[in-house]
Structures are given as structure tokens and as C-alpha cells.
Amino acid sequence: MKDSIFVISGSSGSGKTSVLSMVNNIGDRIVTSTTRDKRDGEVDGIDYYFLDKDEFLSRDFVEYDTKYNNYYGTEVDEVSLKTSNGCAYVILTHQGYIDFKKCYGSRVVGIFIHTKKDDIVKMLKNRKEDNIDGRMLNYDYDLRTMVDYDYVVANSFGDMQTTIKEIERIVEIERAQ
Ligand SMILES: Nc1nc2c(ncn2[C@@H]2O[C@H](COP(=O)(O)OP(=O)(O)O)[C@@H](O)[C@H]2O)c(=O)[nH]1
Numbered sequence: 001m002k003d004s005i006f007v008i009s010g011s012s013g014s015g016k017t018s019v020l021s022m023v024n025n026i027g028d029r030i031v032t033s034t035t036r037d038k039r040d041g042e043v044d045g046i047d048y049y050f051l052d053k054d055e056f057l058s059r060d061f062v063e064y065d066t067k068y069n070n071y072y073g074t075e076v077d078e079v080s081l082k083t084s085n086g087c088a089y090v091i092l093t094h095q096g097y098i099d100f101k102k103c104y105g106s107r108v109v110g111i112f113i114h115t116k117k118d119d120i121v122k123m124l125k126n127r128k129e130d131n132i133d134g135r136m137l138n139y140d141y142d143l144r145t146m147v148d149y150d151y152v153v154a155n156s157f158g159d160m161q162t163t164i165k166e167i168e169r170i171v172e173i174e175r176a177q
């Protein structure tokens with residue numbers, strides 16, 4: 001059985017965080033670190049490790065990237081810890097996915113969550129996102145990176161259960177290898 005590292009990518013608001021938190025058997029979440037402000041309801045150490053810029057830059061990362069003028073990175077110790085029990089998953093930008101593939105090779109399984117533009121706007125409104133236009137700026141670029149992933153899963157507004165089941169099926173296939 002392969003101890004996969006599932007890397008999840010997709011546009012802002014496509015549903016990655018909420019969907020993945022409900023997927024069974026995908027393993028522990030590799031919690032990443034960021035310099036962005038905490039949103040209402042987010043918890044340090046669960047959603048992200050929230051760090052200021054100086055603290056962030058002093059840490060040891062497998063990879064890091066910048067988005068929306070903030071840093072996001074996966075710390076070496078966090079990856080070692082969460083992958084030590086078998087499968088794990090992490091939500092990354094496309095660049096982070098490419099870097100993970102360089103580091104961990106065939107253990108990495110890339111899943112792109114695809115959500116239509118109209119649905120993303122509804123989802124971002126749901127999240128009470130105050131900068132919807134800003135979050136949509138990378139949508140077309142993100143879509144062009146979709147071909148690099150092993151799997152593409154649609155997440156339609158109002159049908160999260162289908163998305164969850166589809167990802168659980170992928171996990172089952174990958175775990176069987
Ligand atoms: N490369 C990389 N990307 C990350 C990391 N942590 C989060 N991201 C990505 O950063 C982007 C922005 O995340 P966030 O601020 O939570 O905004 P959201 O996507 O709008 O919910 C998302 O595309 C995440 O996939 C990381 O450690 N490394």
C-alpha cells in the first residue's frame with residue numbers, strides 16, 4: 001500500500017478547505033503556515049499556523065509561495081510529523097504542488113477541485129469574503145494549470161456530498177496501489 005500525500009489545489013473559494021475537512025480516510029491534514037490575517041472562526045494550528053513575517057522567514061520550509069501579498073509555506077517538521085502515520089493531505093498553490101512532486105515524487109497525488117465561476121462567487125459570498133473580485137483574479141490562470149493534476153473533481157454549488165464521495169473514491173483507488 002502506498003502512503004500517498006494528496007495535494008489539493010483549486011481556485012480561491014472553490015471549496016477545498018470545507019470539502020476536504022469532511023473526506024474520510026485521506027489521513028492527517030498537513031497544516032501550513034501563513035502570514036495572512038486569521039478569518040473569523042479560523043483556529044491557529046488547525047486552519048493554519050498564523051505567523052508574522054519575521055517569524056515566518058525564520059522557519060524551515062519544504063516549499064513556500066506568495067499569494068495575495070502573503071506568504072504560505074509547508075514546514076519541514078509538520079510534513080514529517082503528518083506523513084509518519086501513512087497518508088496525509090495538504091492544500092497548496094500550483095507552484096507548491098510542483099515543488100512537492102520534486103520532493104516526494106510518486107507519493108504525491110494531485111487533485112484539482114474545479115468549480116464554475118458563478119458557483120465560486122456564490123461560495124465566496126457564503127464565506128462572507130470581503131474581496132471577492134481580488135480572489136477571482138487568478139481564476140483563469142488556475143484553470144490552465146488543471147491539466148497537471150492526476151484527478152480533477154467538480155464541486156457544484158449545493159452538492160458538496162458528490163464531491164466528497166468522488167474524493168473518497170480516489171483515495172480508495174490510490175490506497176489500493
Ligand atoms: N504553496 C503553498 N500554497 C499554500 C500553502 N498554504 C496554503 N496555500 C494556498 O494559498 C492559497 C490562499 O489560501 P487562503 O488565504 O486560505 O485563501 P483561499 O484559497 O481564498 O481560501 C490557496 O490557494 C492555498 O491552496 C502552502 O503552505 N504552500
Ligand SMILES: Nc1ncnc2c1ncn2[C@@H]1O[C@H](COP(=O)(O)OP(=O)(O)O)[C@@H](O)[C@H]1O
Pocket residue numbers: 010011012013014015016017018019122123124126127155156157158159160163
Ligand atoms: N458544494 C458547495 N456548495 C455550497 N457551498 C459550498 C460548497 N463547497 C464549499 N462551499 C462553501 O463555500 C465557501 C468557500 O469554501 P472554502 O472551503 O473556504 O474554499 P477554499 O478553501 O477553496 O477557498 C465556504 O463557505 C464553504 O462552506
